Amino acid sequence: MLKVENLHVSVDDKEILRGVDLSVGQGEFHVVMGPNGSGKSTLALTLAGHPRYKVTKGTLLFDGESILNLGPDERARKGILLAFQVPPEVEGVKIIEFLQQVLVELKGIDPAEAYDAIVKKAGELWFKEDDLHRYVNVGFSGGERKRLELLQALLIEPKLLILDEPDSGVDVDSLSIISRKIEELNRAGTAVLLITHYGRILEHLDPGTFRVHVMKDGRIVMERGGEFVNEIEERGFQAIFEECGCDE
Amino acid sequence: MSETITLADAKAVIENQIEELARRNREPEWMTKIRYRALEAFERAPHNDPVISEEQLLHFIAKPEVEGIPEHIESLEDLPAELKALLDRLGIEEVEQKYVAGLAVQTDTGVIYNQFLQEWAKKGLTVLPTEEAVRRYPDLVKEHFLRLFRVDESKLTAYHTAVWNGGIFLHVKEGLKVPFPLHLFFLIQESALAQAPHIIIIAEPNTEFHLIEGCTAPILVRHSLHLDMTEAYFGENAKGQLTVLQNWPEYVHTRPMTRAKIGKNARFINTTVGLGTGKSNTANPKYWVDENGYVELNGILLGQKDWYVDLGGEMYLQGKGAAGINASKAVIMDESTVITRGIITAEAPKTKGHISCDALLLSDKSRMETYPGLVSRVDDAELSHEAAIGKIREEELFYLMSRGLSEEKATQLIVKGFLEPMLKDIPMEFLVEIRKIIELAVSGGM
Numbered sequence: 182m183l184k185v186e187n188l189h190v191s192v193d194d195k196e197i198l199r200g201v202d203l204s205v206g207q208g209e210f211h212v213v214m215g216p217n218g219s220g221k222s223t224l225a226l227t228l229a230g231h232p233r234y235k236v237t238k239g240t241l242l243f244d245g246e247s248i249l250n251l252g253p254d255e256r257a258r259k260g261i262l263l264a265f266q267v268p269p270e271v272e273g274v275k276i277i278e279f280l281q282q283v284l285v286e287l288k289g290i291d292p293a294e295a296y297d298a299i300v301k302k303a304g305e306l307w308f309k310e311d312d313l314h315r316y317v318n319v320g321f322s323g324g325e326r327k328r329l330e331l332l333q334a335l336l337i338e339p340k341l342l343i344l345d346e347p348d349s350g351v352d353v354d355s356l357s358i359i360s361r362k363i364e365e366l367n368r369a370g371t372a373v374l375l376i377t378h379y380g381r382i383l384e385h386l387d388p389g390t391f392r393v394h395v396m397k398d399g400r401i402v403m404e405r406g407g408e409f410v411n412e413i414e415e416r417g418f419q420a421i422f423e424e425c426g427c428d429e
Numbered sequence: 430m431s432e433t434i435t436l437a438d439a440k441a442v443i444e445n446q447i448e449e450l451a452r453r454n455r456e457p458e459w460m461t462k463i464r465y466r467a468l469e470a471f472e473r474a475p476h477n478d479p480v481i482s483e484e485q486l487l488h489f490i491a492k493p494e495v496e497g498i499p500e501h502i503e504s505l506e507d508l509p510a511e512l513k514a515l516l517d518r519l520g521i522e523e524v525e526q527k528y529v530a531g532l533a534v535q536t537d538t539g540v541i542y543n544q545f546l547q548e549w550a551k552k553g554l555t556v557l558p559t560e561e562a563v564r565r566y567p568d569l570v571k572e573h574f575l576r577l578f579r580v581d582e583s584k585l586t587a588y589h590t591a592v593w594n595g596g597i598f599l600h601v602k603e604g605l606k607v608p609f610p611l612h613l614f615f616l617i618q619e620s621a622l623a624q625a626p627h628i629i630i631i632a633e634p635n636t637e638f639h640l641i642e643g644c645t646a647p648i649l650v651r652h653s654l655h656l657d658m659t660e661a662y663f664g665e666n667a668k669g670q671l672t673v674l675q676n677w678p679e680y681v682h683t684r685p686m687t688r689a690k691i692g693k694n695a696r697f698i699n700t701t702v703g704l705g706t707g708k709s710n711t712a713n714p715k716y717w718v719d720e721n722g723y724v725e726l727n728g729i730l731l732g733q734k735d736w737y738v739d740l741g742g743e744m745y746l747q748g749k750g751a752a753g754i755n756a757s758k759a760v761i762m763d764e765s766t767v768i769t770r771g772i773i774t775a776e777a778p779k780t781k782g783h784i785s786c787d788a789l790l791l792s793d794k795s796r797m798e799t800y801p802g803l804v805s806r807v808d809d810a811e812l813s814h815e816a817a818i819g820k821i822r823e824e825e826l827f828y829l830m831s832r833g834l835s836e837e838k839a840t841q842l843i844v845k846g847f848l849e850p851m852l853k854d855i856p857m858e859f860l861v862e863i864r865k866i867i868e869l870a871v872s873g874g875m
């Protein structure tokens with residue numbers, strides 16, 4: 182479904198991704214790990230079509246077609262959704278009105294139906310109806326923002342859900358609900374590309390069901406099975422990189 | 430604008446209009462005298478408009494461009510379909526049935542559709558065309574007509590005073606709290622007269638009201654200049670709100686002149702929503718605030734195309750503990766220019782004033798200037814100002830678009846969101862209309 186080949190990406194003429202290869206099939210679950218600054222968010226934002234991240238080389242296919250020339254809205258309509266690492270505040274725009282509009286446009290349902298769906302799913306992620314009348318992310322804590330990102334994923338039900346650190350800054354209980362909801366979406370057919378620093382969010386998953394990609398200096402340098410997460414957590418990236426000769 | 434028009438030509442036209450108005454209104458002599466005095470003042474008064482030259486002004490007066498709708502309008506049934514549709518959209522009839530709102534449609538000759546207001550008249554609420562108030566309440570009008578302006582301040586004040594016609598006289602008797610917003614629509618159809626409504630608001634002590642002037646209604650004749658004047662008087666502890674929705678056609682220059690005296694413990698919230706401000710709109714409302722009184726000027730300004738919008742605002746905090754806020758939010762696109770220049774003068778101890786200006790620029794050629802003025806004549810006043818002029822943040826736009834909204838839709842959301850906090854006191858029916866106008870403007874500007 183998603184095929185990334187030799188992807189090079191620059192921001193303000195500075196090259197950040199230097200030849201990324203990655204494939205995600207329908208309904209699959211992939212994890213991306215890597216040190217701070219290795220380019221994980223850059224990859225996520227590039228897939229979602231951020232205008233400042235310029236692809237200078239390589240291919241980016243979704244369902245067999247190049248999406249390089251598509252804007253972020255067109256990619257969303259094709260079924261790609263990014264849950265941001267740092268979701269921005271949008272002053273004056275109420276969550277409920279925003280989500281209603283999104284569902285009306287993306288799924289073609291009517292506003293009243295959208296409203297009910299939003300309130301119901303919001304409850305599952307511990308949002309009260311009052312919260313939905315607040316402005317998008319304004320004054321929300323880090324953990325609340327992550328739950329709001331997931332709420333959007335639950336409502337939109339994308340084909341490919343890219344999650345950029347949905348678990349950072351999140352308390353234990355929120356983490357457990359977030360990880361369960363991700364699995365739920367995945368079981369229902371959404372392919373997941375999950376960026377994380379910790380194995381905890383993957384605790385309930387059978388390591389045999391997902392792949393782990395390790396990023397370093399703008400490249401994916403290793404791909405392993407799910408059990409590799411534990412090894413990374415135990416030994417750290419440096420030791421692993423030294424051993425595999427990934428340090429060049 | 431080929432032929433040259435002299436001051437004498439303009440004066441002759443004004444004089445004709447004065448005579449016609451005196452006759453049409455069966456006007457008492459004292460009012461006609463005021464008009465003639467204004468005509469004299471017109472000659473010597475200075476002209477200092479930033480956009481309209483003196484030559485242009487004389488031309489507007491003597492050779493108004495007129496395209497009227499001829500038929501006479503006496504009841505709601507006679508309204509043009511588009512205006513009727515607007516009233517329907519605003520749910521006026523429904524609202525009226527529920528007895529929660531008052532509506533007046535101001536025409537050249539009277540206020541129509543006001544059965545509901547008649548009920549309230551018995552309780553002490555007077556809403557009349559200013560012409561009629563001149564005849565029925567001469568003493569009250571004399572006491573409040575042109576008390577906050579000097580006739581010879583400028584050619585525009587003099588001209589307005591000489592030919593004023595239309596406008597509303599709102600009088601709220603002591604202690605009366607009007608629980609619903611009063612809607613006033615201007616509907617001007619008679620062609621040859623200048624557009625110069627005069628509005629008088631008298632809120633006696635301990636009263637409450639909210640007047641909404643909706644200029645979203647189409648104006649039926651084509652004029653180049655619209656000059657309205659509002660004088661508002663707030664007694665002790667009176668609380669009033671005046672919301673003006675402007676949606677002028679593009680060819681008109683508008684010069685609203687508003688002044689208010691705010692008594693002890695009184696509160697005045699003056700909101701102006703300039704969605705269609707016309708070719709140019711300059712306003713410099715003035716407010717005098719007594720002990721512990723409070724005034725708020727909220728300006729919502731939408732600059733489009735080549736429009737020129739200049740919103741001032743002078744507040745004189747004259748009594749101990751008086752406070753004033755001048756806050757504006759502007760969305761500026763195309764090649765439009767918006768200027769804000771509020772001045773707050775603290776003349777008494779423990780007064781507080783704040784000026785804020787927020788602008789969102791949607792194009793490279795749009796322009797915003799802000800000149801906050803803070804003047805303190807005492808040593809314990811608290812005066813402050815803040816300004817932020819910026820563009821739409823890329824991160825916000827990307828975030829909304831990454832959810833499948835087109836750039837246009839995402840921009841509309843951000844622009845509406847930017848203005849949202851200022852629209853808090855506006856009734857829902859108008860919000861719907863206002864949001865629609867903003868959406869259209871954003872789409873048009875993209």
Ligand SMILES: Nc1ncnc2c1ncn2[C@@H]1O[C@H](COP(=O)(O)OP(=O)(O)OP(=O)(O)O)[C@@H](O)[C@H]1O
Binds near residue numbers: 217219266
């Ligand atoms: N807009 C930008 N301008 C300049 N440099 C940038 C920009 N965005 C990313 N970078 C740089 O690119 C590199 C990769 O950043 P990225 O955010 O993709 O890392 P990451 O792997 O997500 O890190 P973390 O684990 O800390 O989230 C970093 O060195 C970062 O400073």
Ligand SMILES: [Mg+2]
Binds near residue numbers: 221266
């Ligand atoms: Mg990151």
